[in-house]
Structure formats: structure tokens, C-alpha cells
Amino acid sequence: xxxxxxxxxxxxxxxxxxxxxxxxxxxxxxxxxxxxxxxxxxxxxxxxxxxxxxxxxxxxxxxxxxxxxxxxxxxxxxxxx
Amino acid sequence: xxxxxxxxxxxxxxxxxxxxxxxxxxxxxxxxxxxxxxxxxxxxxxxxxxxxxxxxxxxxxxxxxxxxxxxxxxxxxxxxxxxxxxxxxxxxxxxxxxxxxxxxxxxxxxxxxxxxxxxxxxxxxxxxxxxxxxxxxxxxxxxxxxxxxxxxxxxxxxxxxxxxxxxxxxxxx
Numbered sequence: 551x552x553x554x555x556x557x558x559x560x561x562x563x564x565x566x567x568x569x570x571x572x573x574x575x576x577x578x579x580x581x582x583x584x585x586x587x588x589x590x591x592x593x594x595x596x597x598x599x600x601x602x603x604x605x606x607x608x609x610x611x612x613x614x615x616x617x618x619x620x621x622x623x624x625x626x627x628x629x630x631x
Numbered sequence: 632x633x634x635x636x637x638x639x640x641x642x643x644x645x646x647x648x649x650x651x652x653x654x655x656x657x658x659x660x661x662x663x664x665x666x667x668x669x670x671x672x673x674x675x676x677x678x679x680x681x682x683x684x685x686x687x688x689x690x691x692x693x694x695x696x697x698x699x700x701x702x703x704x705x706x707x708x709x710x711x712x713x714x715x716x717x718x719x720x721x722x723x724x725x726x727x728x729x730x731x732x733x734x735x736x737x738x739x740x741x742x743x744x745x746x747x748x749x750x751x752x753x754x755x756x757x758x759x760x761x762x763x764x765x766x767x768x769x770x771x772x773x774x775x776x777x778x779x780x781x782x783x784x785x786x787x788x789x790x791x792x793x794x795x796x797x798x799x800x801x802x803x804x
Binding site: 579583588 | 649650667670683684704760762763765766
């Protein structure tokens with residue numbers, strides 16, 4: 551038996567990006583935050599994600615054009631696979 | 632509910648909202664510009680919501696405008712921190728956890744397949760993870776009595792908090 555509304559840590563981790571992007575529906579967002587209240591592991595993971603986003607936002611990175619094109623090509627292939 | 636509603640709000644240390652990082656001022660109205668539960672609005676608790684949202688600081692908050700009451704929270708377009716509930720502290724948090732442990736022991740301690748929850752709740756409380764202990768207590772109650780058990784345990788937790796903190800349910804004034 552399991553409460554319908556209860557999220558496991560694995561589900562919270564899977565929803566982390568959606569939470570940060572603010573695209574969870576209200577009920578899922580509430581369940582997500584309810585889990586954070588008692589789960590130090592997921593709370594810490596969320597803080598790490600937020601810190602990473604902040605740090606990455608300050609990184610000024612310019613790739614050599616050839617490398618950038620190779621990466622884009624690889625991603626195109628990945629999306630299509 | 633409309634008018635000024637007296638409610639409660641848990642915040643992290645330093646009056647920081649745990650999910651948004653917003654630093655709450657004291658005595659100043661904060662206007663969220665509308666209500667969109669879990670996104671926009673001032674989120675707060677009636678007494679029976681409190682056990683779900685435990686945090687370091689507990690504040691009394693006035694909510695203004697049309698207040699939406701949901702199963703697990705109140706949402707209003709604006710709010711103002713009135714006073715900190717000083718009696719909510721680390722000592723009382725631990726006592727709250729021990730009360731959860733006692734109820735769990737009484738409820739499932741003699742049931743072989745659920746008695747492990749008593750140790751779980753105890754370990755979390757002693758380890759300082761009281762919100763997790765409170766959740767585990769509710770979960771043990773659910774496993775014995777279904778969702779009614781979960782709600783009963785959360786209700787007992789809320790009643791304990793209300794009594795020890797001298798709180799009343801959110802009321803329109």
C-alpha cells in the first residue's frame with residue numbers, strides 16, 4: 551500500500567529539472583515540496599542543482615567553431631536515434 | 632475566506648522561505664500579485680497543515696485578500712509576518728518527534744510486520760531528522776489503517792503542536 555500522493559526519492563530526482571523549470575502542475579509541485587521537507591538527500595540535491603545552474607550561468611565559454619559543429623552534429627544524431 | 636486571516640508560516644533560519652529563498656520582512660505586507668497555488672501567492676498554514684511543512688522558524692502571519700484553503704495549505708495574494716512563535720525551537724521539535732515515536736510504538740509496536748517503523752521513527756528523531764520521523768509515523772499509521780490512519784496521525788501531530796504552542800486554527804478577524 552502506498553499513498554497516491556507520495557513521491558519516492560527516485561521520482562523526485564526525475565522531476566528535479568521540471569521543478570526548476572517551473573513546469574510541474576500544482577499538485578506535483580506540492581508533492582515535490584512536501585517530500586523536500588523531510589528528505590535531506592533530495593533537498594541537498596536540489597541545492598546542488600541550483601548552485602550548478604548559478605555557476606554555469608557565469609561561465610563564459612566559447613568553443614572553437616569546428617568543435618561546436620561536431621558537438622551539434624552529435625546531439626542531432628542523438629536526438630534522432 | 633476573505634478579510635484578514637491569522638495563519639502560520641514555517642520559514643528556514645533567518646526568515647527565509649524554504650522553496651523560493653525569499654527573505655521575509657517583519658511587519659510589512661508582501662504582495663504576490665495574485666494566487667496560483669504552488670507558484671504565486673503567499674503560502675501559509677492553518678494549524679492542521681503544520682506537521683507537513685515543519686521548518687526551523689514558525690511565524691504568525693496575517694493573510695490579506697481572498698484566501699484559498701486547500702487540503703495542505705492556505706494561499707493568499709498578500710501576507711505580513713506578525714510575530715515569531717518563539718516557543719517553537721529545537722527542544723520542542725525534538726519533543727514533538729518523541730511524541731510521534733510514542734504514538735507509533737502504541738499503534739504498531741506489537742505488530743511484527745510494522746514494528747520496524749518504531750525503530751525507524753526513533754532513529755530519525757534521535758538523528759535530528761524530526762520531519763522525516765513525523766512522516767514515518769504517519770506512514771506507519773497508514774500501513775495499519777489506510778489513508779484514514781495517515782490523516783489521524785497527522786491530525787494528532789497538529790493537535791500536539793497546537794496545544795504546546797498555544798495556536799488556534801486560522802481565523803478571519
